[in-house]
Amino acid sequence: MRDSELADIRNLPLFRSMTEQNFVSLTRAAYDQTFPPQVKLIEEGAMADFLHIVVEGSVELFAGWRDRETTLAVVRPVSTFILAACIKDAPYLMSARTLEKTRIILVPSVDLRATFRIDPEFAMATISELAMSYRSVVRHAKDLKLRNARERLAAYVLRQSQMANGAVGFVLPIEKRLLASFLGITPESLSRAMKSLQEVGAKVDGQRVIITDRKALEAYAQPTALIDGPEYEGSAGFDLPDARAEAEAIGL
Amino acid sequence: MRDSELADIRNLPLFRSMTEQNFVSLTRAAYDQTFPPQVKLIEEGAMADFLHIVVEGSVELFAGWRDRETTLAVVRPVSTFILAACIKDAPYLMSARTLEKTRIILVPSVDLRATFRIDPEFAMATISELAMSYRSVVRHAKDLKLRNARERLAAYVLRQSQMANGAVGFVLPIEKRLLASFLGITPESLSRAMKSLQEVGAKVDGQRVIITDRKALEAYAQPTALIDGPEYEGSAGFDLPDARAEAEAIGL
DNA sequence: TTGCATGATTGACTTATGTTAAGTGCATGG
DNA sequence: CCATGCACTTAACATAAGTCAATCATGCAA
Known part of the structure; x- marks a missing residue:
């Protein structure tokens, strides 16, 4: 070693x-x-x-x-x-x-x-x-039981943004099919949910996610520490990895 | 004390x-x-x-x-x-x-x-x-993500039967609205799911549950230790309490 | 480059589950 | 005893999410 x-x-x-x-x-x-x-x-x-x-x-x-x-x-x-x-x-x-x-x-x-x-x-x-x-x-169980698919996705986007120091844009750290499975839905549903996020303040283009209206997105996802973390020390936590903040995306 | x-x-x-x-x-x-x-x-x-x-x-x-x-x-x-x-x-x-x-x-x-x-x-x-x-x-998360409502209910019935030493009949240990909420569905859906269990080997009458065809129910619910337990020592486990076995129901 | 595999998207359709709104039955307390 | 409330059921309907199939995009290998 x-x-x-x-x-x-x-x-x-x-x-x-x-x-x-x-x-x-x-x-x-x-x-x-x-x-x-x-x-x-x-x-x-x-x-x-x-x-x-x-x-x-x-x-x-x-x-x-x-x-x-x-x-x-x-x-x-x-x-x-x-x-x-x-x-x-x-x-x-x-x-x-x-x-x-x-x-x-x-x-x-x-x-x-x-x-x-x-x-x-x-x-x-x-x-x-x-x-x-x-x-x-x-927290994962609460997310699954209390939110529908689109709400889970919206909350996920906000969490990732948070982890990227509040960045407005970031790149999805994993394949969408994995994200779908983590969120408990099919890839097709994830695709549709992503498109529909535009109505509530986020846009997805390929691997890139951009928050176009944080206030609206937060109003929709209603993130709370009791479901969305913060996650703590870097280990066996029940979550997906951080998004890397996208330098180019900041300031859009 | x-x-x-x-x-x-x-x-x-x-x-x-x-x-x-x-x-x-x-x-x-x-x-x-x-x-x-x-x-x-x-x-x-x-x-x-x-x-x-x-x-x-x-x-x-x-x-x-x-x-x-x-x-x-x-x-x-x-x-x-x-x-x-x-x-x-x-x-x-x-x-x-x-x-x-x-x-x-x-x-x-x-x-x-x-x-x-x-x-x-x-x-x-x-x-x-x-x-x-x-x-x-x-286990609870797996149950929620891998099974639909009726499958979760069927698995629950088998778990309760197991805990009651394999009894064919038992009394629900909690109110149905609580069970519904635990299973992640509405009381109305639970009601329908219970009725539909008749097709796969279980009958619910009020608080009483009777397994009419264990083989069929097991084929449908496919219980597995990796989701359904066994639960261990009596503490903070993420499950609902045991059913009391129904003496009268045994042998039906 | 072409061809292939894989992931992602889209549309049409099905199905599961939620919603709303009556009802029923049972228990509880006046 | 009746009246009220509550859990539960049922039905009609609405909506969310899954399924199936076709298509598109991308990356990789021949």
Whole structure:
């Protein structure tokens, strides 16, 4: 494992406060691996043998039932995922696949469980991480149950804008079919919802989103911290990655 | 606080393994209170000052947005709720109201946080509890995103039957409007969905549910552990309470 | 370059679910 | 006892979202 990666991992809220000794032994037990795009890393139902940490690339967390599939999150560097399954020593509830060439650190969950037994600071960090993840999924459930498709999309656009420091324009960080699946709708519905956003203050052109009337969009989406975040520290959060702000789009 | 209650609480997975001393000091800081039906215990957005433990009665956890409301869980004795908000010292994401006359133990979240810093066993139990809660909400999200209303209802019926030791008949443990809200639909839709279940092996008559053709119902609902549980230890799980099995209904 | 695969869009249509508005039945309290 | 309220049901209708199919755009490979 490279030093720069180690430093990045060490800096995650989950690992930041543990003793150096425990961090070293935990990461020594770990190994890293690089995967091509579209490789299934985890099959839901399998036993949770490893905590995963994305250090390069991106990973989709999804779940299936019968012939249906839904995206639950897209994870970007540097973040951990499927912590809860590792802790409970239980089957994964989600599958994971790489979206691009991706580098993953794998920490055996047995070492993980051993470590927070002996390192109180790590235990505290784990508690904090899990509480955050929990709240994140609760927000997702509220979003799904309280808003319709267009409202969810509008709120998503405002969230992305927020994360891009309030930028008026940004580029969608993921494919639209993934966004649709995350929002719980079909790509066709997303397409239509995007067009209809023009009536309430946002325009989508290809990958580019531009907020044409923030007041109107906010009046429509009624964003609230109790559904839309803010999301906290960079890990297993139940959300999609930040949009990169579009320099050109600012000031439109 | 009564001794029998203390014993019940002590027996919860969350408190079972901590030292007696810490348990005593934690519960000494706590107090209990009895509320009439339909009292709002928690307002979402408020700061999480207390961990709540239901020892008698029942509590609905719900959330609102604009003029809409949705039920996220119904909690029955003896269980804790809103642990995550207490840990993060953050605003509640859900509101809570009593459904009937209800007795609640309130543990100041500041004492809670102090305690798992000094009691590793309690920290471990908290980790386990949070991981379980997290998985529970993930299941709920999967249920919502992967199944339609009728499938969710069918799966719910099978889950309840399972919890009633595979009973063929049981009584709905909550009002239908609550069940509808939990399933993410209107009461009218639930009514129709219930009638239409007859075609796939279940009949609803008032509060009574009878599985007329389990094979058919299972073929339709396709229950899976990765969505439908089993739910684990009796706490903050994201589900509705067990149905009581109906003795008379068995064998129909 | 051409050809192909994949994602995105669009339109016509179907279906699921919500809405509105009566009703029914049951429980509760005067 | 009746009257009121509330949960639940039912029906007619409206709307949101899914489905299917065709088309377009884009990027990549031959």
